[in-house]
Amino acid sequence: MGKGEDTRSLILEAALAQASEAGFESLTIGTLATRTGLSKSGLFAHFGSREELQIAALDAAAELFVDTVFAPALKAERGLPRVRSIFAHWMQWTRDSGLAHGCPLHAAAIEFDDKPGPIREHLVAHFNRLQHNLERALTQAVEAGQLRGDLDISQIAFEALGIVFAYYHAARLLQRPDATTRAQAAFDRLLAAASPAA
Amino acid sequence: MGKGEDTRSLILEAALAQASEAGFESLTIGTLATRTGLSKSGLFAHFGSREELQIAALDAAAELFVDTVFAPALKAERGLPRVRSIFAHWMQWTRDSGLAHGCPLHAAAIEFDDKPGPIREHLVAHFNRLQHNLERALTQAVEAGQLRGDLDISQIAFEALGIVFAYYHAARLLQRPDATTRAQAAFDRLLAAASPAA
DNA sequence: TGACAAATAGCACGACCGTTCGTATTCTGA
DNA sequence: TCAGAATACGAACGGTCGTGCTATTTGTCA
Numbered sequence: 001m002g003k004g005e006d007t008r009s010l011i012l013e014a015a016l017a018q019a020s021e022a023g024f025e026s027l028t029i030g031t032l033a034t035r036t037g038l039s040k041s042g043l044f045a046h047f048g049s050r051e052e053l054q055i056a057a058l059d060a061a062a063e064l065f066v067d068t069v070f071a072p073a074l075k076a077e078r079g080l081p082r083v084r085s086i087f088a089h090w091m092q093w094t095r096d097s098g099l100a101h102g103c104p105l106h107a108a109a110i111e112f113d114d115k116p117g118p119i120r121e122h123l124v125a126h127f128n129r130l131q132h133n134l135e136r137a138l139t140q141a142v143e144a145g146q147l148r149g150d151l152d153i154s155q156i157a158f159e160a161l162g163i164v165f166a167y168y169h170a171a172r173l174l175q176r177p178d179a180t181t182r183a184q185a186a187f188d189r190l191l192a193a194a195s196p197a198a
Numbered sequence: 199m200g201k202g203e204d205t206r207s208l209i210l211e212a213a214l215a216q217a218s219e220a221g222f223e224s225l226t227i228g229t230l231a232t233r234t235g236l237s238k239s240g241l242f243a244h245f246g247s248r249e250e251l252q253i254a255a256l257d258a259a260a261e262l263f264v265d266t267v268f269a270p271a272l273k274a275e276r277g278l279p280r281v282r283s284i285f286a287h288w289m290q291w292t293r294d295s296g297l298a299h300g301c302p303l304h305a306a307a308i309e310f311d312d313k314p315g316p317i318r319e320h321l322v323a324h325f326n327r328l329q330h331n332l333e334r335a336l337t338q339a340v341e342a343g344q345l346r347g348d349l350d351i352s353q354i355a356f357e358a359l360g361i362v363f364a365y366y367h368a369a370r371l372l373q374r375p376d377a378t379t380r381a382q383a384a385f386d387r388l389l390a391a392a393s394p395a396a
Numbered sequence: 397t398g399a400c401a402a403a404t405a406g407c408a409c410g411a412c413c414g415t416t417c418g419t420a421t422t423c424t425g426a
Numbered sequence: 427t428c429a430g431a432a433t434a435c436g437a438a439c440g441g442t443c444g445t446g447c448t449a450t451t452t453g454t455c456a
Contacts, residue, residue, distance in 0.1 A: 003453070004403060021312055025223055029444065041445085042404040050444060101312045110308045113371040114219055114299045124372060158380045159387075162364030166356055169363065173311040174322060182356045193391065201423070202433065227414060239416085240434040248414060 008046050011036055015057035016064065020099035023107040024119075027054050054119055061104040062126040068097045070133055079144035080191070083137045087160065087187050091167055091180065102172055106165070131157055147194045156194060163187055206244050209234055213255040214262065218297035221305040222317075225252050252317055259302040260324040266295045268331055277342035278389070281335050285358065285385050289365055289378065300370055304363070329355055345392045354392060361385055 014035045015027055029050060033040045047053040069089040076085035089096065094103050105126065112120045134157045141147040163186045171179035212233045213225055227248060231238045245251040267287040274283035287294065292301050303324065310318045332355045339345045361384045369377035 002402070007403080023223075023309060025221075028442085030442065039405045041406075041447090044445070045404070102308070107308050109367060109371050110300070110305050111221060113367075120371075127367075127372060152383075155380060155383060158364055158368065159361070159384045161367065162360035162362075162384065163357070164360075165363035165367065166360030169307060169311075169325075169359065170356065173307050173318075174325060182353055185350075185353055186357050186360065189391065193387065200432070205433085226412085228412065237435050238414085239436075242415070243433075 004046070007036075007038070011038070011043060011046060011053075012057055012060045015053065016061055016099060016104060019057055019061065019104040019107065020094060020101040022101075024054055024058070024104065024111055027057060029053070051117075051119065055122055057104075058108060058119060058122050058126070061108075062122075062129075064097050064099075065093060065105060065126075065130075066133075068093045073137070079141040080146040083141050083191070086134065086137055087164075090164055091183060103168060106168060131161075134160065145196065147191075148196045151194050156190065159190055160187065163190070202244070205234075205236070209236070209241060209244060209251075210255055210258045213251065214259055214297060214302060217255055217259065217302040217305065218292060218299040220299075222252055222256070222302065222309050225255060227251070249315075249317065253320055256302075256306060256317060256320050256324070259306075260320075260327075262295050262297075263291060263303060263324075263328075264331075266291045271335070277339040278344040281339050281389070284332065284335055285362075288362055289381060301366060304366055329359075332358065343394065345389075346394045349392055354388065357388055358385065361388070 011032060014032055018031065018035065019027055027050070029040050029044055032053075033043045036043065047056060069086060072089055073082050073085040076082040094100070105123070108119070108123050109127065112123055131154075135153050138147065138151075138153045138156055142149060142151055142153070163183050166186070167179055167183035170176045170182060176182075209230060212230055216229065216233065217225055225248070227238050227242055230251075231241045234241065245254060267284060270287055271280050271283040274280040292298070303321070306317070306321050307325065310321055329352075333351050336345065336349075336351045336354055340347060340349055340351070361381050364384070365377055365381035368374045368380060374380075
């Protein structure tokens with residue numbers, strides 16, 4: 001009950017767009033107030049502090065990520081198809097979720113990797129969950145006999161993350177048109193080396 | 199001639215440390231003035247604008263990167279040894295160069311990937327140079343017969359960059375002790391798949 | 397419909413931002 | 427040594443920052 005909840009999620013929506021464009025440091029009360037049409041103090045009252053606002057936005061981003069990347073991948077069948085589906089959704093998740101500019105989680109990862117505090121802790125938890133979800137999908141592919149049994153799952157997840165980071169870098173900063181192709185090739189090679197046939 | 203040059207490089211040294219700790223957005227006149235013991239206006243006079251200061255710091259970081267990563271690798275012999283040397287220096291270049299905290303270039307890459315302007319252009323140029331230097335070393339390994347002749351050099355460079363990004367992420371944000379091992383394993387696998395024997 | 401709570405606005409605060417300008421200090425070369 | 431240039435400082439500016447406080451509006455339920 002209450003329309004406070006409504007405006008709160010409107011604020012968070014604007015916050016995600018802002019974080020996507022210019023990072024979490026740019027998540028300022030004044031900017032967000034202008035963006036939502038609220039007054040500074042009116043917006044402020046919803047969170048109590050800037051840090052709480054940043055945490056709320058971070059958690060919202062993580063939730064949106066799960067909904068956009070992992071949830072749809074559940075429709076693909078268990079094992080390799082689901083792994084490939086996760087990767088495909090992952091690369092274009094900001095587009096799919098309306099965050100036209102970069103991945104807020106990636107931005108936060110660099111901005112807060114050296115700043116202890118609750119934001120950093122939330123961020124680490126989100127990335128650990130991402131890693132865990134990814135490893136589970138990979139494990140299922142192993143169980144289905146689609147990937148080698150002696151595989152180091154954690155290593156595959158590590159390298160997959162790297163491919164996505166390189167993709168973001170090439171696509172966004174360098175604006176390279178071959179970014180998608182390169183990332184896909186890297187991922188295919190990663191899975192090929194992990195398949196039992198070889 | 200002149201002591202202006204001296205203080206200027208002292209300022210840039212402090213700026214690199216600051217950017218390593220908290221990113222380029224944290225490169226503020228006031229902070230840097232305190233850090234160097236100069237007055238705000240005194241420091242300001244050396245650059246004329248904050249943006250010029252940021253550009254100078256960015257260029258200094260890129261120069262330091264080349265001196266710390268590529269220059270020492272020239273001592274290793276041409277081909278695979280040099281490629282491996284580059285990678286080894288790359289992973290620990292911030293330690294080697296006294297920037298105890300993250301890589302400023304990596305931070306800048308995320309902070310400015312969506313902000314057009316001279317800073318972004320400088321950054322793109324630096325990363326293109328990095329890519330070029332890396333590809334040259336790889337090409338030499340191909341010419342020496344240490345890597346396959348039909349190799350897509352650019353693809354290898356793309357994936358190597360991804361491995362380094364994943365390493366930064368695991369080592370800094372997640373503080374995972376296996377970060378170095380994972381990155382080295384990924385790089386070894388990358389080179390193994392590119393070697394002619396297979 | 398009226399009372400009460402929830403939500404929002406208005407205003408002020410101290411701090412820091414980049415920048416300008418006039419002045420003082422320090423260095424340098426003849 | 428002494429003039430002139432190079433360098434650094436201090437104070438002030440208009441802005442924006444996060445955050446309190448007090449009103450005022452808005453929504454909700456008996």
